[in-house]
Every structure is written in C-alpha cells, then in structure tokens.
Amino acid sequence: xxxxxxxxxxxxxxxxxxxxxxxxxxxxxxxxxxxxxxxxxxxxxxxxxxxxxxxxxxxxxxxxxxxxxxxxxxxxxxxxxxxxxxxxxxxxxxxxxxxxxxxxxxxxxxxxxxxxxxxxxxxxxxxxxxxxxxxxxxxxxxxxxxxxxxxxxxxxxxxxxxxxxxxxxxxxxxxxxxxxxxxxxxxxxxxxxxxxxxxxxxxxxxxxxxxxxxxxxxxxxxxxxxxxxxxxxxxxxxxxxxxxxxxxxxxxxxxxxxxxxxxxxxxxxxxxxxxxxxxxxxxxxxxxxxxxxxxxxxxxxxxxxxxxxxxxxxxxxxxxxxxxxxxxxxxxxxxxxxxxxxxxxxxx
Ligand SMILES: NC(=O)c1ccc[n+]([C@@H]2O[C@H](COP(=O)([O-])OP(=O)(O)OC[C@H]3O[C@@H](n4cnc5c(N)ncnc54)[C@H](OP(=O)(O)O)[C@@H]3O)[C@@H](O)[C@H]2O)c1
Numbered sequence: 193x194x195x196x197x198x199x200x201x202x203x204x205x206x207x208x209x210x211x212x213x214x215x216x217x218x219x220x221x222x223x224x225x226x227x228x229x230x231x232x233x234x235x236x237x238x239x240x241x242x243x244x245x246x247x248x249x250x251x252x253x254x255x256x257x258x259x260x261x262x263x264x265x266x267x268x269x270x271x272x273x274x275x276x277x278x279x280x281x282x283x284x285x286x287x288x289x290x291x292x293x294x295x296x297x298x299x300x301x302x303x304x305x306x307x308x309x310x311x312x313x314x315x316x317x318x319x320x321x322x323x324x325x326x327x328x329x330x331x332x333x334x335x336x337x338x339x340x341x342x343x344x345x346x347x348x349x350x351x352x353x354x355x356x357x358x359x360x361x362x363x364x365x366x367x368x369x370x371x372x373x374x375x376x377x378x379x380x381x382x383x384x385x386x387x388x389x390x391x392x393x394x395x396x397x398x399x400x401x402x403x404x405x406x407x408x409x410x411x412x413x414x415x416x417x418x419x420x421x422x423x424x425x426x427x428x429x430x431x432x433x434x435x436x437x438x439x440x441x442x443x444x445x446x447x448x449x450x451x452x453x454x455x456x457x458x459x460x461x462x463x464x465x466x467x468x469x470x471x472x473x474x475x476x477x478x479x480x481x482x483x484x485x486x487x488x489x490x491x492x493x494x495x496x497x498x499x500x501x502x503x504x505x506x507x508x509x510x511x512x513x514x515x516x517x518x519x520x521x522x523x524x525x526x527x528x529x530x531x532x533x534x535x536x537x538x539x540x
Contacts, residue, residue, distance in 0.1 A: 204244035220268035257290025261314035313508035324352035397426035
C-alpha cells in the first residue's frame with residue numbers, strides 16, 4: 193500500500209468540479225507496475241471528458257488523463273525478459289487516471305522513455321504521436337509528395353503531424369486559429385506564409401483556394417480534421433479524386449467556459465457536416481474517422497505502432513508550457529483557450 197495525490201472529478205459536466213485529493217494506492221497486481229509519475233501530458237480530450245462531452249468518459253467519479261511519464265517503482269509479479277524493471281524510466285498510456293502522482297498500470301501500456309528526453313517530453317509523446325501516425329499513415333495512406341491540409345498545425349497533434357509530413361515530402365497547407373501561431377510556424381519550423389491559413393470561418397473556402405493557388409496545387413489528397421464545424425465542407429469540396437478526409441475531433445464544439453453552453457452546442461451540432469455516401473462514390477472521395485481509445489483496447493498492437501513512430505521521433509516533442517501538478521485547472525484552461533502551442537504538460 194502506498195499513497196498518492198490525484199485530480200478527481202466527482203462527475204463530468206464542469207471543470208470547476210476537479211479536486212485534488214490524497215488517497216491510498218494498493219500494491220500493483222500481477223502483470224502491473226507501480227509508476228511514480230513525474231509528468232503528465234494534457235490532451236484536448238481531457239477537456240471534453242471533464243465537460244461531459246466525450247462519449248468514452250467513465251460514468252461517475254474519475255481521474256482524467258491519458259498519458260504520463262515516470263519511473264517504475266515496483267512490480268506486481270515476476271516479469272517477462274525485456275519488461276521494465278524498477279528504476280526504469282517509462283512513458284505510458286492509460287484509459288483515464290493519469291492525473292496522479294503515482295499509478296498502477298498494466299505493463300503492456302508502458303514503453304521505454306528515450307534516454308535523452310526529460311519526463312515532460314516523454315509524457316508529451318504517446319497520445320499525440322500515435323494520433324498523428326495513425327491519422328496520416330494508417331488511415332490516411334499518406335503518399336510521398338501528397339497535398340495535405342492540416343488543421344491546428346501548431347498544436348500537439350499538429351506538430352507531430354508536421355514531422356511525418358516533412359519526412360514524406362508532403363505539400364502542406366497548415367491552418368491555425370490566430371496570427372501568433374502563424375508566426376511561430378514560420379519562425380520555428382520554417383513554414384512559408386503562403387502555406388499557412390489563419391482560419392476565418394466566414395471565408396475559409398476562399399482562404400483555402402488562395403493557399404492552394406500559391407502552392408501551385410489543384411486540390412488536396414488528404415485532410416486531417418479535428419476542428420470540423422464550417423471547415424469540413426470546403427476541404428471536402430477541394431479533395432482530388434481518391435482524396436481522403438480523416439476526422440478525429442471537433443474542436444469547434446469546445447465550450448468557452450467551465451461548463452458547456454448547451455444551447456450554443458446544440459446549434460453548432462445541428463450544423464455539423466453531412467455527406468451523401470452515394471455521391472461520394474461518384475466523386476471518389478472518402479471520409480475516415482477514429483478514436484485512439486480503440487488502439488488502447490488493442491494493447492498488443494502498441495509495440496509495432498511505437499516502432500513505426502520511432503522513425504519520426506528523432507527529437508523530443510515541443511513543450512509549449514509546463515505547469516506544476518497543483519496547477520492542473522489552470523493548465524486545462526490554457527489548453528481550452530486555443531492559445532496553446534505545442535504540448536501542455538503537468539510536472540509532478
Ligand atoms: N480521435 C482521437 O483519438 C484523438 C486523439 C488525440 C487528439 N484528438 C483531437 O485532435 C485535436 C488536437 O488535439 P491536441 O490535444 O493536440 O490539442 P491542440 O491541437 O494542442 O489544442 C487544440 C487546438 O484546437 C484548436 N481549436 C479550434 N477550435 C477551437 C475552439 N473553439 N476552442 C479551443 N481550441 C480550438 C486550437 O488551435 P488552432 O485554433 O490553432 O487550430 C487549439 O490550440 C483535438 O481536437 C483533439 O480532440 C483526437
């Protein structure tokens with residue numbers, strides 16, 4: 193038996209309900225390790241979960257958080273050769289429960305942390321790295337030189353996706369929500385002003401046409417869309433035959449306050465994009481969608497996924513802002529504001 197602190201929400205619906213509590217942690221069970229958590233990666237999904245807008249959210253009380261990095265402290269049973277030992281630095285995925293100073297976790301969800309990354313960098317890696325990899329390569333079928341539209345390019349998933357796209361020599365149109373992020377992408381990543389759109393929901397189609405013309409492109413092969421709302425349709429309309437949109441989120445539905453404004457949400461939800469599958473046949477266009485939780489349920493696929501992702505992980509993820517564990521609510525508000533660049537991390 194050990195003790196730990198967690199951020200727990202008694203039931204989803206408001207960010208104000210998150211409370212920090214001390215509690216006991218049982219010894220790890222067979223096939224589990226106890227990890228002393230040193231950093232936690234925040235994800236946009238954490239916000240949707242706390243707000244009660246994420247279908248995978250547990251009923252009743254839960255501890256948010258999908259990824260962490262730390263040190264293995266104890267094992268629940270003798271392990272297979274190659275499994276992490278006490279003292280090993282690891283990163284890991286968890287289906288909720290990461291906002292904690294220690295946790296017990298099935299060994300299959302742990303992965304060795306790269307030795308030259310700090311804990312925050314390691315905690316920043318699993319969800320957003322795997323999301324970008326899965327969206328672009330597994331579902332998106334990204335081909336060398338493809339014309340790709342990437343929304344929220346300065347965010348956690350976005351920066352991971354840009355690495356993969358660069359390695360595949362893709363022609364990228366990147367969108368961001370505010371000019372400061374355009375400047376960041378130009379200064380830190382060398383993107384050109386022509387290829388970056390600061391999204392305007394009223395004229396996004398025209399913005400896209402301008403960027404495509406500037407890059408000498410007549411359409412898109414692949415779109416990564418986790419914003420949805422009014423940006424989906426113009427992108428779909430500009431897909432070349434054979435093109436795909438991979439949908440994996442709906443940031444446009446993110447409420448501004450601590451609680452959802454259900455009226456505004458309902459209006460936006462009613463206006464969500466709709467497509468006719470029969471027309472899609474004639475147009476030779478596809479829409480694909482996924483939730484990474486599905487991959488979490490297939491733990492045995494994770495080693496291969498990490499191996500493939502390692503090709504694009506020659507340097508650590510970019511941390512936009514580090515918060516202390518005690519500052520989790522402020523860290524979430526920062527992520528919710530839409531201002532964050534790169535990864536937002538809690539350090540224990
Ligand atoms: N399906 C899955 O399994 C899966 C897994 C991981 C992530 N995701 C999704 O991928 C997206 C990126 O995730 P992330 O964790 O890397 O987050 P992130 O991109 O670092 O941050 C979210 C970004 O969403 C954009 N955004 C658009 N409309 C917004 C609004 N109304 N309010 C606030 N932000 C808004 C903002 O960037 P810009 O304004 O610059 O675009 C914001 O910075 C999220 O939508 C997330 O839900 C899905």
